[in-house]
Amino acid sequence: MNRRHRPTLAVWKFASCDGCQLSLLDCEDQLLAVAGAVEIVNFPEVSRAVVKGPYDLALVEGSITTPHDAERIRAIRHASKHLVTIGTCAAAGGIQALRNFKDVKEFASIVYARPEYIEALGKSTPIADHVFVDFELRGCPINKLQLIEVISAFLNDRKPTIPPSSVCIECKRRGVVCVMVSRSVPCLGPVTQAGCGAICPAYTRGCYGCFGPKETPNTAALSARLRHLGVNQQDLVHAFRGFNACAGPFRKQSEADEK
Amino acid sequence: MKSEAINLDCLPPVEGETALFVSMEDGSVADLQLRNSEPPRFFEAFLRGRNFSEAPDITSRICGSSPVAHQLTACHAIENAFGVTLEGPLRELRRLLSCGEWIKSHASHIYLRQAPDFLGYESAIRMAKDHPAGMDRALRLKKTGNQILGLLGGREIHPINLRIGGFYNLPARGELASLAENLKWARDAASETVRWVAKFSFPDFERDYEFVALGNPDEDEYPFNEGRLISNKGLDISVREYDAHFLEEHVRYSTALHSTLRGRGAYFVGPQARYNLNFDNLSPLAQETARAAGLGAVSRNPFQSIIVRAVETLYACDEALRIIEHFELPEHPAADFRSRAGIGYACTEAPGGLLYHRYSLDINGAILDAKIVSPSAQNQKTIENDLRQFIPANIHSPKNKLQWQCEQLIRNYATCVSCATH
Numbered sequence: 001m002n003r004r005h006r007p008t009l010a011v012w013k014f015a016s017c018d019g020c021q022l023s024l025l026d027c028e029d030q031l032l033a034v035a036g037a038v039e040i041v042n043f044p045e046v047s048r049a050v051v052k053g054p055y056d057l058a059l060v061e062g063s064i065t066t067p068h069d070a071e072r073i074r075a076i077r078h079a080s081k082h083l084v085t086i087g088t089c090a091a092a093g094g095i096q097a098l099r100n101f102k103d104v105k106e107f108a109s110i111v112y113a114r115p116e117y118i119e120a121l122g123k124s125t126p127i128a129d130h131v132f133v134d135f136e137l138r139g140c141p142i143n144k145l146q147l148i149e150v151i152s153a154f155l156n157d158r159k160p161t162i163p164p165s166s167v168c169i170e171c172k173r174r175g176v177v178c179v180m181v182s183r184s185v186p187c188l189g190p191v192t193q194a195g196c197g198a199i200c201p202a203y204t205r206g207c208y209g210c211f212g213p214k215e216t217p218n219t220a221a222l223s224a225r226l227r228h229l230g231v232n233q234q235d236l237v238h239a240f241r242g243f244n245a246c247a248g249p250f251r252k253q254s255e256a257d258e259k
Numbered sequence: 260m261k262s263e264a265i266n267l268d269c270l271p272p273v274e275g276e277t278a279l280f281v282s283m284e285d286g287s288v289a290d291l292q293l294r295n296s297e298p299p300r301f302f303e304a305f306l307r308g309r310n311f312s313e314a315p316d317i318t319s320r321i322c323g324s325s326p327v328a329h330q331l332t333a334c335h336a337i338e339n340a341f342g343v344t345l346e347g348p349l350r351e352l353r354r355l356l357s358c359g360e361w362i363k364s365h366a367s368h369i370y371l372r373q374a375p376d377f378l379g380y381e382s383a384i385r386m387a388k389d390h391p392a393g394m395d396r397a398l399r400l401k402k403t404g405n406q407i408l409g410l411l412g413g414r415e416i417h418p419i420n421l422r423i424g425g426f427y428n429l430p431a432r433g434e435l436a437s438l439a440e441n442l443k444w445a446r447d448a449a450s451e452t453v454r455w456v457a458k459f460s461f462p463d464f465e466r467d468y469e470f471v472a473l474g475n476p477d478e479d480e481y482p483f484n485e486g487r488l489i490s491n492k493g494l495d496i497s498v499r500e501y502d503a504h505f506l507e508e509h510v511r512y513s514t515a516l517h518s519t520l521r522g523r524g525a526y527f528v529g530p531q532a533r534y535n536l537n538f539d540n541l542s543p544l545a546q547e548t549a550r551a552a553g554l555g556a557v558s559r560n561p562f563q564s565i566i567v568r569a570v571e572t573l574y575a576c577d578e579a580l581r582i583i584e585h586f587e588l589p590e591h592p593a594a595d596f597r598s599r600a601g602i603g604y605a606c607t608e609a610p611g612g613l614l615y616h617r618y619s620l621d622i623n624g625a626i627l628d629a630k631i632v633s634p635s636a637q638n639q640k641t642i643e644n645d646l647r648q649f650i651p652a653n654i655h656s657p658k659n660k661l662q663w664q665c666e667q668l669i670r671n672y673a674t675c676v677s678c679a680t681h
Contacts, residue, residue, distance in 0.1 A: 015298040017677050019323020019416040025367065026405060026415055028398040035384045046371045047382030048666060065298045095320050096300035107304035112516075113509040118299060141323065141416040199413040203420050203428040208316065210417070238309060243320070 007056035007155055010042035012076055014062025014069050015096055015124060019141040020087035021045060021061050027144050034148070037155060053079030057154050060133075063089040063096060063124045070121070070130060077131035082154050086147065088140035090127045092212055092247035095140075097124040100246055124246070135160060140210035140243045143195050163194055164215035167207050170198035179206055186226050188239060191217035191249070212244040219253035233257065277676055279665060280512070281650060288647050293639055293669075295513040297680040306629040311337050311598060311620055312423055318616070318631065319417045322678040324367070327360040327408065328609030329631075330421045331484055332616040337423050339499075340603025340620055343596045348589040349425045351582045352411060356421070357483040357607075358579040359407025362445065363415070364610035365530075365572040366404060369452060370397030372674070373565045376667040377459040393455065396448050400572070403438075403445040407579065410434055425593030435583050442580050449573035450548050456565045457552035462664070464649060465559045468641065469494075469523060470532035473608055481540045481574060482533060484607045489536055490526065499604040501615055507632065515679035518637040525640035528612030529673060530567045531558055542581075545574040561645060561671040598624040609634055611673020635679035638672045645671075 011021050025031065025045060041051035058080035064070050077083055088094050099107050100123045108115035127133055137150050137160075146162055153160035163169075167189035171178065179185040179201045187206035189198070193214040200207045213219070219240065226236055240254035280292045302321055309317065314333040319326035331353060338345070345353065370393065371383040380386040387394035405415045410430055412418020420427050471494060473486035488496050488504075496504055507516040520526050538546065538556040549570045558567055600622040606615050612634030619628040645668055653661055 015300055017320050017323040017326075018675070019320075019326065022323045023416060025371065025401075028402040028405070031398065032387060032394070035387070040382075040384060043382075046384060048375075048663070049381040065300070068296075069298060094300075095305070095317060098305035099301060102305075104301075107301040108299070110304040110307070111299060111301055114511070117509065117511050118514065120299065124300075140320065141414075196414070200419050203413050205419065205422075205427040235310065238313070242313075242317075 006037070006039045008041045008051070008054075009038040009057050009059065009151070010053070010055040010076075010080070011040075011045070011059045012042070012061065013044070014060065014073065014090070014127070015065040016062030016087065016089045016094065018045070018061070020089075020139070021059065023086075023142050023144040023147055024059075027148060030148050034151060038151070055080045056082065057151070058083045060085045060090055060127055061087055063093045063126060064130055065096060065121055065124045066119050067121065068119070073127060073130050082134045083127075083131065084135045084137060084150055084154065085127045085133050086137050086142050088138060088210065088212060088243050089124075091136045091138055092244045093124040093126050095243050095245070097246040098241070099124055101241070126246075137162065138193055138211045139195055143197070146195055165194050166190055166214045166217075167192045167194055167196070167198050167201070167211070170194045170196070171201050174198050174202060176201045179204060180225075180229070184229050186229055186231050186239065188222070191219050191222050208242060209240070209250065210243045212247045213249040217249050219249050220256070223253055223257055277669070277674075279646065279669075281646070283650075283654070286654060287651050291643055291647055291650075292512045293643050293646070295515040295639070295676050295679060297514055297676040299514050299680050302681045303629045303631060306626050309626050311340075311618070311624045311626060314618065314626065314629075315421050315423070316417070316419070321631065321633070321681045322675055323416055324675055325360055325364055325609045325611065325678070326417045327356055327412065327421075328607055328614050329616075330418065331357065332605050332607045332609075332614050333618075334421055334423055335484055335605035335607065336603040336616040336618050337620070338596070338603070339605055340601040340618060341423070341596045341598060343424060343594055345425065345594060348587050349594065351586060352426065352429075354483050355407060355579055355582045356411050358575040358582070359404045359411065361404070361575040361610050362572055362579075363401050363404030363408065365568040365575070366397055366400040368610075368673075369456065369565055369568050369572070370394070372670050373568075373667075374456065374459075376663070376670060377456075377565070396451065400445055400448050400452070403441045403576075406438060406441060410438065422593060424596050425591070427592060429588060429592045432586070432588055435586055439580060439583050442576050442583070446544075446573060446576035446580065449569060449576050450544075453548050453552050453566060453569040453573060456569050457554065459565070461560055461562045463560075464562060464645075466645065466648060468527040468559065469520065469525075470535050471520070471526045471528050472532040472536045472613060473606055474536050475540070479540055481537050481578070482608050484605075486606075488606060488613075491535060492523070494520070498606045498615075501604065501606065502617070502630075505615075505632070507636075513639065515636045515639055515676065516632075517639045518632060519640060525644055526637070527641050528634050528637045529564065530571050530610075530612070531561065531564050532612060533608055534558060534567045534570065541570070541574050542577040544577055545570050548573055561668065564671045609673075611635060611675060611678070613637060631681060633675070633678035633681065635673045635675045639679065642669055642672055
């Protein structure tokens with residue numbers, strides 16, 4: 001065999017900030033190796049070429065917020081062997097899912113002089129609400145090294161090694177003194193999935209949950225603890241209603257705290 | 260009468276969704292629309308009711324390519340409402356953070372988005388095969404910017420270390436010093452970049468723009484996070500007068516609001532605006548290198564923005580080295596402040612140009628109202644006006660060549676439509 005098929009990689013954007021796909025470009029040491037291992041056929045950040053599917057691996061960033069995008073994601077799924085979502089927008093609806101607790105028409109009228117020109121769905125929803133997703137990589141933004149791990153895993157037909165444990169575990173590994181125990185700083189680390197490297201506690205601030213809920217999080221216990229530390233009701237609701245406002249356990253907790 | 264519609268769908272490499280619609284009649288442009296269909300996320304709406312302390316982290320999510328610019332602008336606007344002004348080492352550290360984002364963003368824009376157009380490659384990855392040394396330089400330059408962001412910000416995208424009043428945590432002196440060696444390499448690499456891009460061939464294109472940027476008439480600093488709003492046509496106002504002079508208009512075909520200067524129309528923000536209005540405040544090395552590359556103190560051809568970006572990259576390396584060399588660790592990571600009700604305003608220079616944030620806050624520190632105007636939104640009308648002049652002049656080019664040249668023209672500007680719409 002002298003013609004080896006290189007798997008094709010396509011990157012797609014929905015409602016998002018672009019940060020997760022830019023993480024791929026931030027892999028300065030690995031980018032050219034990735035570009036050698038796969039054929040990057042759609043990546044508007046660095047290429048004007050657009051190649052038709054099918055694609056071996058689709059990386060999807062962003063949430064679904066318009067009728068047009070709800071159609072577009074179906075077409076992408078149809079053309080892709082594997083579909084991996086990258087980031088919190090795609091996994092949970094992102095910060096723009098704060099509209100889900102309000103009236104989107106009112107939101108549009110705050111920003112736009114002619115809200116009737118704006119096509120927006122009432123809710124910002126994750127990709128998995130619309131199509132089958134092979135793997136969700138979490139984070140706002142994702143950790144670029146985890147992205148390399150996920151791409152390698154799919155190229156080699158294995159499951160990605162992404163620990164579902166909490167940020168607390170990363171603090172212990174990094175030798176960071178617990179900010180909540182030692183300094184009474186409110187921290188979402190106990191209920192938030194690892195992956196960032198516990199950067200916020202390492203910089204002496206509390207985790208704000210950008211990687212979303214860990215596996216089986218005890219949000220009620222943390223909420224009670226935060227209340228005990230003097231966090232008022234509004235701040236408590238906002239703590240769980242941030243970048244992962246519509247991730248199941250966080251949404252339920254903010255709704256419980258709101259009552 | 261010959262009428263023709265040109266549709267250019269999706270114009271990568273830009274961040275987000277844009278399409279260009281042009282209809283021609285008898286060789287001139289009858290209608291032209293830069294259609295931005297990026298879905299709005301309604302930041303100004305959901306910021307209402309959130310605490311002031313959340314604004315930097317929330318607004319960074321407007322843009323994955325210049326999150327620090329949004330964080331800094333939010334911090335400065337809210338500090339303005341509280342009557343806090345940072346001085347000394349905290350101010351210097353914020354300038355250093357901006358240097359990091361400029362180096363990273365400019366290196367990406369020059370090498371990954373603009374250079375492939377000039378050299379005739381459809382993508383930076385194809386270009387890398389024929390120009391491996393150039394791509395190595397690009398990635399290491401970008402990495403140098405990212406190292407500053409990683410150290411001072413905690414991570415490169417959506418850093419976590421900025422707060423109202425200063426920072427959460429200060430770097431150790433030794434950590435800052437460790438950046439210097441790479442920055443010295445980066446300064447040389449940026450000079451090399453200036454020389455490399457200055458040799459490209461530039462379409463003959465100029466318009467009589469109104470350039471708008473921050474400027475410090477009394478200081479000898481190139482602007483990052485402070486200054487007055489000035490232009491080459493006599494604008495000279497304080498940042499809090501922004502809303503009295505600039506208008507945002509909602510056009511049917513775009514989710515990005517179009518900005519104009521009241522009574523004067525479209526204006527130009529970005530590296531060239533900064534350069535033209537602040538050339539004398541660039542470091543001597545940056546000025547010398549620009550002149551040696553044949554770039555005067557004023558550059559009006561938007562295709563030459565690639566050279567200006569390279570000069571600014573060189574300046575950012577120089578400035579970062581100056582800050583690190585003279586740095587004295589402050590006593591506290593943040594200044595004391597008391598929150599109070601009021602309105603705060605700030606403009607900063609994001610890599611792509613002028614960025615404006617305004618917040619009204621209530622007595623409990625909740626945001627009542629927010630306004631955010633990004634560089635890419637401010638340039639929408641200017642880009643359309645460029646295309647109105649460029650297309651008729653080049654209408655006899657083959658269609659695919661014309662399409663590519665229009666894309667190239669758009670990529671002269673900060674192309675972030677996530678920012679433009681937000």
